[in-house]
Amino acid sequence: MTEKTIPDIVVSRLPVYLQTLQLFQKEGKTITSSQELGEKSCISAAQVRKDLSFFGEFGKQGSGYDIGYLSSQIRSILKMDRVWDVALIGGGDLGHAIARYPGFAERGFRIKYVFDSDPSKIGQKVGSHTIVSTENMADTIKKSGIIVAMITVPSRAAQSVVDQLVQAGVKAILNYAPVLIDVPDDVRVETVSPILQLEHMTYYL
Amino acid sequence: MTEKTIPDIVVSRLPVYLQTLQLFQKEGKTITSSQELGEKSCISAAQVRKDLSFFGEFGKQGSGYDIGYLSSQIRSILKMDRVWDVALIGGGDLGHAIARYPGFAERGFRIKYVFDSDPSKIGQKVGSHTIVSTENMADTIKKSGIIVAMITVPSRAAQSVVDQLVQAGVKAILNYAPVLIDVPDDVRVETVSPILQLEHMTYYL
Numbered sequence: 001m002t003e004k005t006i007p008d009i010v011v012s013r014l015p016v017y018l019q020t021l022q023l024f025q026k027e028g029k030t031i032t033s034s035q036e037l038g039e040k041s042c043i044s045a046a047q048v049r050k051d052l053s054f055f056g057e058f059g060k061q062g063s064g065y066d067i068g069y070l071s072s073q074i075r076s077i078l079k080m081d082r083v084w085d086v087a088l089i090g091g092g093d094l095g096h097a098i099a100r101y102p103g104f105a106e107r108g109f110r111i112k113y114v115f116d117s118d119p120s121k122i123g124q125k126v127g128s129h130t131i132v133s134t135e136n137m138a139d140t141i142k143k144s145g146i147i148v149a150m151i152t153v154p155s156r157a158a159q160s161v162v163d164q165l166v167q168a169g170v171k172a173i174l175n176y177a178p179v180l181i182d183v184p185d186d187v188r189v190e191t192v193s194p195i196l197q198l199e200h201m202t203y204y205l
Numbered sequence: 206m207t208e209k210t211i212p213d214i215v216v217s218r219l220p221v222y223l224q225t226l227q228l229f230q231k232e233g234k235t236i237t238s239s240q241e242l243g244e245k246s247c248i249s250a251a252q253v254r255k256d257l258s259f260f261g262e263f264g265k266q267g268s269g270y271d272i273g274y275l276s277s278q279i280r281s282i283l284k285m286d287r288v289w290d291v292a293l294i295g296g297g298d299l300g301h302a303i304a305r306y307p308g309f310a311e312r313g314f315r316i317k318y319v320f321d322s323d324p325s326k327i328g329q330k331v332g333s334h335t336i337v338s339t340e341n342m343a344d345t346i347k348k349s350g351i352i353v354a355m356i357t358v359p360s361r362a363a364q365s366v367v368d369q370l371v372q373a374g375v376k377a378i379l380n381y382a383p384v385l386i387d388v389p390d391d392v393r394v395e396t397v398s399p400i401l402q403l404e405h406m407t408y409y410l
Contacts, residue, residue, distance in 0.1 A: 196220035202283055204216075
């Protein structure tokens with residue numbers, strides 16, 4: 001693998017392929033083709049072949065891809081073959097929904113702490129978690145070695161929370177606040193943007 | 206405007222520009238450049254110019270873009286210059302968070318109904334809404350002329366709920382279930398995929 005030459009847009013499609021492959025596995029399939037994988041992933045077959053070729057030879061001409069093998073390879077490439085501990089900051093409605101949703105843990109993202117700055121929320125139970133104060137957040141995160149975080153704080157607080165997370169060593173942040181966040185070059189932020197997705201669709205209405 | 210020739214990838218960037226422009230407006234700016242707009246939107250200046258050129262002449266060489274004008278033009282292109290009534294299906298944790306979150310209405314997406322199939326949830330208050338049964342969902346949606354929906358139902362129920370929505374005339378669906386959904390060609394689905402966004406980031410860890 002030559003990580004340095006792989007365009008980010010290719011990397012961004014790997015989780016999509018993985019999701020489709022896992023669906024095929026659930027359906028009991030063992031072999032797939034770039035046509036089939038592409039169709040179900042809404043990506044062209046040629047693009048699928050080109051994307052996967054960045055990471056080596058996964059399929060043989062004419063015989064298709066072994067779903068189990070390809071899926072485990074993509075999991076390994078994406079570092080999804082391990083469990084990531086996650087800090088969740090923001091214990092409001094959305095934070096509750098996330099903390100109680102089993103889907104993240106099923107895909108290897110285990111929420112370890114739920115932080116909030118609101119004294120009335122601290123000590124509250126959320127699923128199997130107890131909300132803890134953001135006061136010692138940086139210390140707690142540093143000590144536990146957590147490098148993945150999700151934030152569901154109000155927009156006005158998002159940048160300052162992110163700054164604290166970066167200070168604490170966090171390298172990947174999933175941001176649910178509808179704002180643009182500045183981070184150093186070695187930290188990545190992805191923003192969950194349902195409103196932008198809705199606006200994309202209304203164009204066609 | 207020649208809508209037919211505009212690639213979807215360009216349309217998908219317009220909401221991002223709009224978000225940045227609205228941020229600039231909040232900051233009191235009145236003029237911006239493709240450099241500045243691109244930098245804040247994480248898109249190259251050349252791409253910004255190319256994208257906006259699909260929709261006409263928004264800026265003058267050397268004098269930049271008028272933020273108010275450009276923003277209102279994009280709002281109009283995206284049909285964001287009106288209020289869209291939205292049906293929300295799924296009154297669980299995430300449905301609650303969405304129904305109580307003011308951000309959607311602020312951007313023109315007004316949740317009109319919250320549906321759930323669980324008898325124990327029907328009649329429950331969620332913010333200013335009362336959860337109603339999915340039993341008469343199709344009829345209610347048809348009569349109200351709603352064509353935009355969000356679904357926060359369990360994965361196993363997602364396709365059948367979408368089928369009902371399509372039957373009821375819904376044309377744009379924001380899907381929070383981590384599954385692939387089939388719809389006819391005249392209906393659009395966008396899936397909110399926080400887990401795929403996390404997996405994209407772990408590649409770099």
